[in-house]
Amino acid sequence: MPVVNTEPPLEFVTVDQPSTEAPENAKYYSSRNSRAANPDTDRDTDRPKMNGKQTEVPKTENVPRPDFNKLQPTPPAPAADTQPQEPQMQLAMNAGDLTLGKPGEPQRQQPEQPQARPRTLNQARALLTHQIPGLPMKQEGGVHRHELVSSLDVRATAFGAYDEAIVEAVSQRWYDLLDSRQFAQDRTGKVTLRFHLNYDGTVTDMEVEDNTVGELLSLVCRNAIEEAAPFAAWPSDMRRMVGRNYREISFTFYYY
Numbered sequence: 001m002p003v004v005n006t007e008p009p010l011e012f013v014t015v016d017q018p019s020t021e022a023p024e025n026a027k028y029y030s031s032r033n034s035r036a037a038n039p040d041t042d043r044d045t046d047r048p049k050m051n052g053k054q055t056e057v058p059k060t061e062n063v064p065r066p067d068f069n070k071l072q073p074t075p076p077a078p079a080a081d082t083q084p085q086e087p088q089m090q091l092a093m094n095a096g097d098l099t100l101g102k103p104g105e106p107q108r109q110q111p112e113q114p115q116a117r118p119r120t121l122n123q124a125r126a127l128l129t130h131q132i133p134g135l136p137m138k139q140e141g142g143v144h145r146h147e148l149v150s151s152l153d154v155r156a157t158a159f160g161a162y163d164e165a166i167v168e169a170v171s172q173r174w175y176d177l178l179d180s181r182q183f184a185q186d187r188t189g190k191v192t193l194r195f196h197l198n199y200d201g202t203v204t205d206m207e208v209e210d211n212t213v214g215e216l217l218s219l220v221c222r223n224a225i226e227e228a229a230p231f232a233a234w235p236s237d238m239r240r241m242v243g244r245n246y247r248e249i250s251f252t253f254y255y256y
Helices: 121-128 160-180 215-228 236-242
Strands: 028-030 088-093 096-100 154-156 189-198 203-211 246-255
Touching: 028 160, 160 215, 189 215, 203 215, 203 246, 215 246
Parallel strands: 028 154, 096 246
Antiparallel strands: 088 096, 088 246, 189 203, 189 246
């Protein structure tokens, strides 16, 4: 008989400081474990202190967005012209949540020779390598575990690597769509989309759950998911764990 996952929803985050130890309790999940830590150990609360720039997307390090219109030497070096929108994302699911949001001020570098954009999931994964663009989070708190860079309690799950690939693919498609058109730079807010992610990687039953940025930017978010799909089919063990042919996903895009 299939095993139905009855755990409460978790929120997906990328792990920049992996740990060999899994936290006992975590509200985040990913492809790798992480333990909560921060530079200042004077306080002991249920979450680490983080001195970032935004409060919506759980992220521990600043990662600028690579510009795939520019040649990336080996090792890859990001190069970008001024962009009208720089987003950051959050994914939410029965087994977790995902988020995207604006990572900060655009960066300018000297132009280089052009190269083709990544067109497949594997190409995007090879270029991003767990470094999904975004600004670090700001939150009050403090834990006794000391590290030079703050980190969150994150648990590696059977869904982590699969969901990470989805975040990377949707993120890159979102950037492509925003780069291709001119948008007003003063719009801030979020778009939350809920949909079924089917066992064969297709996306169906998409609905807008929240939209504070207008129909055009909401449509960009919808297109980012639909055009990045279909994703890879679920592994057999993941399908057994879910216990049905789809997962209900909530995907939140933030515009700062």
